[in-house]
Amino acid sequence: MFYFLSLFNAGSFLVYAMGCLTSERMVAEFQRYGVPNIRKLTGILQLLAVLGLLIGFKVPTIGATASAGLALQMLVAATIRLRIRDGFLRSSPAFLYLFLNAWLFALYLTGHHPAGR
Numbered sequence: 001m002f003y004f005l006s007l008f009n010a011g012s013f014l015v016y017a018m019g020c021l022t023s024e025r026m027v028a029e030f031q032r033y034g035v036p037n038i039r040k041l042t043g044i045l046q047l048l049a050v051l052g053l054l055i056g057f058k059v060p061t062i063g064a065t066a067s068a069g070l071a072l073q074m075l076v077a078a079t080i081r082l083r084i085r086d087g088f089l090r091s092s093p094a095f096l097y098l099f100l101n102a103w104l105f106a107l108y109l110t111g112h113h114p115a116g117r
Contacts, residue, residue, distance in 0.1 A: 002104075002113050003057070009100055010053040013070065017046035033080050045069065056108070064108035067101045074098035 019026045020043030030039040049066040056063015074097045081091040107113045 002107060005100065006053055006056070006063070006104060009067075009070070009097070009104065010050045012097070013046045013053075014050045017043045017050065019043075020046065033084060035080065042073070045073065049073075057114070060108050060113060063113070064105055067104040067108060071098055071101035071105055074101060 020030075020039050026039060027036070030036045030042075049070045052062045052066025052069070056066055074094050077094040078091065078098055081094050104113075
């Protein structure tokens with residue numbers, strides 16, 4: 001289950017990061033969020049986190065750092081979504097990925113991941 005969720009997480013953020021870096025739709029979304037100046041940085045940080053999640057299968061400290069970083073990003077995203085009054089459906093991915101990454105981080109911290117056994 002850990003590997004599946006980690007790979008799902010990494011794949012999701014890979015797609016989102018590429019969108020941040022290349023998509024005109026994401027340019028408009030970051031304008032709507034009120035933070036157009038952090039779009040490219042968000043994409044780059046997410047690409048680095050994807051690499052960290054994958055490396056984390058062998059080096060748990062890097063996986064923990066990546067999942068913590070993504071949880072922090074999703075906390076900021078969820079806060080922005082609340083601030084701009086997005087509805088439940090539009091906001092739910094930020095909250096779901098916040099909880100997923102916080103859970104992965106907790107697994108790393110407690111040694112309850114495959115590399116920790």
